[in-house]
Amino acid sequence: MAPTPNSFRTGPDERGHFGVFGGRFVAETLMPLILDLEKAYNEAKTDPQFQGELSYLLSHYAGRPSPLYFAERLTRRLGGAKVYLKRDELNHTGSHKINNVLGQVLLAKRMGKTRVIAETGAGQHGVATATACALFDIPCVVFMGSVDVDRQSPNVFRMKMLGAEVRPVTAGAATLKDAMNEALRDWVATCENTFYCIGTVAGPHPYPAMVRDFQCVIGNEVRKQMMEAEGRLPDTLVACIGGGSNAMGLFHPFLDDAGVRIVGVEAAGKGIETGEHAASLTGGRPGVLHGNRTYLLQDKEGQITEAHSISAGLDYPGIGPEHSWLKERGRVEYVSATDDEALEAFQLLCKLEGIIPALESSHALAHVTKLAPTLPKDNLLVMNLSGRGDKDVPQVAARLGVKIGS
Amino acid sequence: MSRITKRFAQLKADKRAGLVAYIAAGDPDPALSYQILKGLPAAGADLIELGMPFTDPMADGPSVQHAGQRALKAGITVDITFDMVRRFRKETGDGDTPILLMGYYNLVSQRGVERFCKDAAAAGVDGLILVDLPPEEADELKPHALAAGIETVLLAAPTTDEKRLPAVLKYVSGFLYFVSVLGTTGTKSASEEAVRTHVERIKRHTALPVVVGFGIKTPDQAAAVARHADAAAIGSAIVDRVKAGLDDKGKPKPDLVPGVLAYVKALADGVRGVRKV
Numbered sequence A: 001m002a003p004t005p006n007s008f009r010t011g012p013d014e015r016g017h018f019g020v021f022g023g024r025f026v027a028e029t030l031m032p033l034i035l036d037l038e039k040a041y042n043e044a045k046t047d048p049q050f051q052g053e054l055s056y057l058l059s060h061y062a063g064r065p066s067p068l069y070f071a072e073r074l075t076r077r078l079g080g081a082k083v084y085l086k087r088d089e090l091n092h093t094g095s096h097k098i099n100n101v102l103g104q105v106l107l108a109k110r111m112g113k114t115r116v117i118a119e120t121g122a123g124q125h126g127v128a129t130a131t132a133c134a135l136f137d138i139p140c141v142v143f144m145g146s147v148d149v150d151r152q153s154p155n156v157f158r159m160k161m162l163g164a165e166v167r168p169v170t171a172g173a174a175t176l177k178d179a180m181n182e183a184l185r186d187w188v189a190t191c192e193n194t195f196y197c198i199g200t201v202a203g204p205h206p207y208p209a210m211v212r213d214f215q216c217v218i219g220n221e222v223r224k225q226m227m228e229a230e231g232r233l234p235d236t237l238v239a240c241i242g243g244g245s246n247a248m249g250l251f252h253p254f255l256d257d258a259g260v261r262i263v264g265v266e267a268a269g270k271g272i273e274t275g276e277h278a279a280s281l282t283g284g285r286p287g288v289l290h291g292n293r294t295y296l297l298q299d300k301e302g303q304i305t306e307a308h309s310i311s312a313g314l315d316y317p318g319i320g321p322e323h324s325w326l327k328e329r330g331r332v333e334y335v336s337a338t339d340d341e342a343l344e345a346f347q348l349l350c351k352l353e354g355i356i357p358a359l360e361s362s363h364a365l366a367h368v369t370k371l372a373p374t375l376p377k378d379n380l381l382v383m384n385l386s387g388r389g390d391k392d393v394p395q396v397a398a399r400l401g402v403k404i405g406s
Numbered sequence B: 001m002s003r004i005t006k007r008f009a010q011l012k013a014d015k016r017a018g019l020v021a022y023i024a025a026g027d028p029d030p031a032l033s034y035q036i037l038k039g040l041p042a043a044g045a046d047l048i049e050l051g052m053p054f055t056d057p058m059a060d061g062p063s064v065q066h067a068g069q070r071a072l073k074a075g076i077t078v079d080i081t082f083d084m085v086r087r088f089r090k091e092t093g094d095g096d097t098p099i100l101l102m103g104y105y106n107l108v109s110q111r112g113v114e115r116f117c118k119d120a121a122a123a124g125v126d127g128l129i130l131v132d133l134p135p136e137e138a139d140e141l142k143p144h145a146l147a148a149g150i151e152t153v154l155l156a157a158p159t160t161d162e163k164r165l166p167a168v169l170k171y172v173s174g175f176l177y178f179v180s181v182l183g184t185t186g187t188k189s190a191s192e193e194a195v196r197t198h199v200e201r202i203k204r205h206t207a208l209p210v211v212v213g214f215g216i217k218t219p220d221q222a223a224a225v226a227r228h229a230d231a232a233a234i235g236s237a238i239v240d241r242v243k244a245g246l247d248d249k250g251k252p253k254p255d256l257v258p259g260v261l262a263y264v265k266a267l268a269d270g271v272r273g274v275r276k277v
Helices: A031-045 A048-060 A072-078 A097-110 A124-136 A146-151 A153-161 A176-190 A207-215 A217-230 A245-254 A321-329 A339-353 A359-374 A390-399 B003-013 B030-043 B062-073 B078-092 B105-111 B113-123 B135-140 B142-148 B165-169 B192-203 B219-226 B236-244 B256-272
Strands: A021-025 A068-070 A082-086 A115-120 A140-145 A165-169 A194-196 A236-241 A261-269 A285-289 A291-296 A333-338 A380-384 B018-024 B047-051 B099-103 B127-130 B176-179 B210-213 B231-234
Touching (some): A021 A285, A021 A321, A031 A097, A048 A097, A068 A217, A097 A194, A115 A124, A115 A176, A124 A140, A124 A153, A165 A176, A207 A245, A207 A321, A217 A380, A236 A245, A245 A261, A245 A321, A261 A359, A285 B105, A291 A321, A333 A359, A359 A380, B018 B030, B018 B236, B047 B062, B062 B236, B078 B099, B105 B127, B135 B142, B176 B192, B192 B210, B219 B231, B231 B236, B231 B256, B236 B256
Parallel strands (some): A082 A380, A115 A140, A236 A380, B047 B099, B210 B231
Antiparallel strands (some): A068 A082
16 A cells, blocks of 8 residues: 555554564464454444544543643743643543543453453553453453553552452563563463453554553644644644654644644653663664554664663553654654653643653653744644553652651 | 585485484583593584583573583583583594584673684584574674674574574575474474474575474484484483483492493484484
């Protein structure tokens, strides 16, 4: 399939490729399964009953649409662009992850699957999956790196209360990448009855496109809400990127609006120059991992290197393949923010707007604090506030040297 | 005729199935790993799979994961792996035992597929088994492998149905590797009946040899597979013997290499005990 000229929104092709990125690099055992999934998803996509059920759940269960909030005090402080926050942290379960999970779990049910597995980093996708599985009465197993189990303990308990089994993964660096390896290993052994609910726009085709489609509700709402608020489209979009699902959900509906500047913010950890970061696009190069070709952090040989970020949700050495393609096409700018910058932004939003942002979203905010002052006052900037920061409170307290609890 | 094709023709003439022995290159260190490699043909391995350790071996169970981690820690690289094969061909004078590299596609793609195939062929490698390169993506590899004279062994699984099998076979040369269970390496084992049914099913589609692997741990299980398949592939049980040859500090004990090779011999005896008609 030749992509329609002048459109950034027609991918992937029928083999799941965005340019040279994406694809289906999985073990043969899984190949028939992901072909089935693709077929089932394509049918569901055009089935009014499926879409009706999903849209009912999104509004009555998850609480959509989420508000587009004009952050007046933040705007005044930054002294430039008019900053709007897309309040996806107000969704049920506290992040954008529920948008995708409701879609996938509905699909799992439709396909007759009787068990759901998921990987999680910060625990937000795990909590969302555990939630949807509780709602639909489907057994759920969440794989989580043991390092993340420690640094995101509130979410671990939340998943357990929701009836999910949390399996700590000790292999490798015991973070998100290792959780994904373990989920894939489980899936190979259980594929006959199990649905793998991937949390981001990565993995083998059709996951990157499917997760994107489910997350596009974010950008579609922003289009409508900004028209209502300002009578025109936004000028600038900013979102944080680990795997890149909240960013893709905001960006994709605007990719063909040439006047909209789009910026993705990766996690620079201790600084790109230190090598201890999670910025695959800035500091990596294309390779093949977890079912797709995309930018990866890797050594000369192709061994995957460990990502580093204060934010468990961004601590991943890869990125969704469509982001890799958008980078190469130059449609989206990709920048990065360090741990320290994110921590500072985290505190700023608490104080100025009374909102505790997730450490993931704080990376986007850190870039907004740099970018907004350079833009004119009539520049409409939308930042995706993809998650709330309650889960991060213990970790932030520890970083700030504050003892809580006792 | 390639080494792989010749070897299976010989096995057929000898009226027996073969043993495909897997070790991870560089496990527990490059020097000892080479000693094991050198000893495999005499211990009864008919074909050798040399694993290329990867940081994220998604299709492998704990045994092969740990073997790869030991090797990576000991500094294994693709170049050292090629050197091992080159030395094997030169020092042992063994020009008959096929050696296949088994692993994940990223290591091949980072070297450049064309260069990888050329370098592998020059070192004396006969084939590649890349677990995360299904037929849907095999177009990237096939022309370069063909040009370099490297066989491309693809995998079929219990989930690969009649409709899909021809698509897999289109890219296969040398032999077809049948993954006998749903799962990672070295975990579950298939029943003899399941192996028989699947091999018969596959043989209806191809004249290529069918090698069965995953979950074969004992000489008896190897014999059971040998009754139906053209060869039994065994990995986890062998690399577990490498682990057993390490002391609790991870240092190799003096009997590590003989211990591994004795086990390979026991597996080979199991396979060779089965007469084929």
